[in-house]
Amino acid sequence: MRFLGTSAGEGIPTPFCECDICRNAREKGGPEKRLRSSFRLSERTAIDLGADFVAAAANLGESLFPLEHVLFTHTHEDHFNYHMIWTRFVARRKLDCPLNIYFTDQAYSVLEKFFLTSPTTAGREQYTKPQDVLFHRLEFLREHRIDDLTVVPLRGNHSTNIEPNSANYLFRLADGRTLYYGLDTGYYLEETFEYLKNVKLDLLVSECTMPMEGKDRAGQHMNLTTCVAVLDRLLDQGTISPETEIYLTHIAPVGATHAQLCAYLEKLDRPYRITAAFDGLTLAGG
Ligand SMILES: [Zn+2]
Numbered sequence: 001m002r003f004l005g006t007s008a009g010e011g012i013p014t015p016f017c018e019c020d021i022c023r024n025a026r027e028k029g030g031p032e033k034r035l036r037s038s039f040r041l042s043e044r045t046a047i048d049l050g051a052d053f054v055a056a057a058a059n060l061g062e063s064l065f066p067l068e069h070v071l072f073t074h075t076h077e078d079h080f081n082y083h084m085i086w087t088r089f090v091a092r093r094k095l096d097c098p099l100n101i102y103f104t105d106q107a108y109s110v111l112e113k114f115f116l117t118s119p120t121t122a123g124r125e126q127y128t129k130p131q132d133v134l135f136h137r138l139e140f141l142r143e144h145r146i147d148d149l150t151v152v153p154l155r156g157n158h159s160t161n162i163e164p165n166s167a168n169y170l171f172r173l174a175d176g177r178t179l180y181y182g183l184d185t186g187y188y189l190e191e192t193f194e195y196l197k198n199v200k201l202d203l204l205v206s207e208c209t210m211p212m213e214g215k216d217r218a219g220q221h222m223n224l225t226t227c228v229a230v231l232d233r234l235l236d237q238g239t240i241s242p243e244t245e246i247y248l249t250h251i252a253p254v255g256a257t258h259a260q261l262c263a264y265l266e267k268l269d270r271p272y273r274i275t276a277a278f279d280g281l282t283l284a285g286g
């Protein structure tokens with residue numbers, strides 16, 4: 001498993017920005033530099049191929065050749081880039097099976113509302129034939145089997161013009177471990193806390209879009225205060241424990257550099273341990 005990108009919508013450095021965080025990222029590079037969020041769950045499965053997937057794969061020496069399944073959390077462009085379908089179509093040597101693409105609930109309507117029927121889509125029928133790509137619709141709160149995983153989409157507190165709720169994904173991995181992929185999401189919805197009451201997580205990947213303390217703004221991205229409040233509640237209800245591996249991703253160029261965020265998390269007085277993810281961070285298994 002690997003983080004292919006860990007930034008929020010802007011990217012770090014943000015090309016038009018000269019703030020201290022962006023300048024620091026240009027100078028230091030390494031984990032200070034972030035491309036838009038994407039996660040490789042296994043050789044065959046990934047979550048979100050967004051605006052930066054070509055650059056991310058090239059920078060990390062990552063081949064998407066074996067990829068068969070891509071789940072999308074929502075249709076914001078930093079997470080969903082239709083161009084990947086064309087990019088795969090034109091590959092001279094690609095896997096001899098279609099790419100399976102999954103949207104949850106109303107996000108699926110992006111196919112009719114924008115992707116397949118808009119006046120600017122002439123020619124897309126060429127590269128969206130069933131031998132090249134298959135589109136699937138997942139339902140919230142239902143268990144689905146994808147390859148050697150099971151997944152239950154839960155509603156995120158985050159919307160677009162297409163869908164009122166992003167999809168956060170609860171996985172049971174092939175090795176039996178559980179992973180919750182929570183981005184984008186604000187402070188979790190009550191129904192999501194409720195569902196997670198019956199789950200013990202081995203891994204939790206969470207957005208922390210604003211790596212700074214602050215008030216919770218309803219339905220907005222999480223900052224460090226919101227993030228810790230969610231984790232405290234998940235700890236209280238037994239969903240996470242000191243053994244759960246927790247990773248923060250989807251990070252905007254505000255509040256703290258990567259080094260400052262790591263220092264903050266190191267000092268945090270909680271029974272659980274949080275790691276700030278960075279592009280290329282590889283996790284065991286998957
Ligand atoms: Zn996002």
Ligand SMILES: [Zn+2]
Pocket residue numbers: 014017018019020021022023253
């Ligand atoms: Zn900046």
Ligand SMILES: [Zn+2]
Pocket residue numbers: 074076158184
């Ligand atoms: Zn979003």
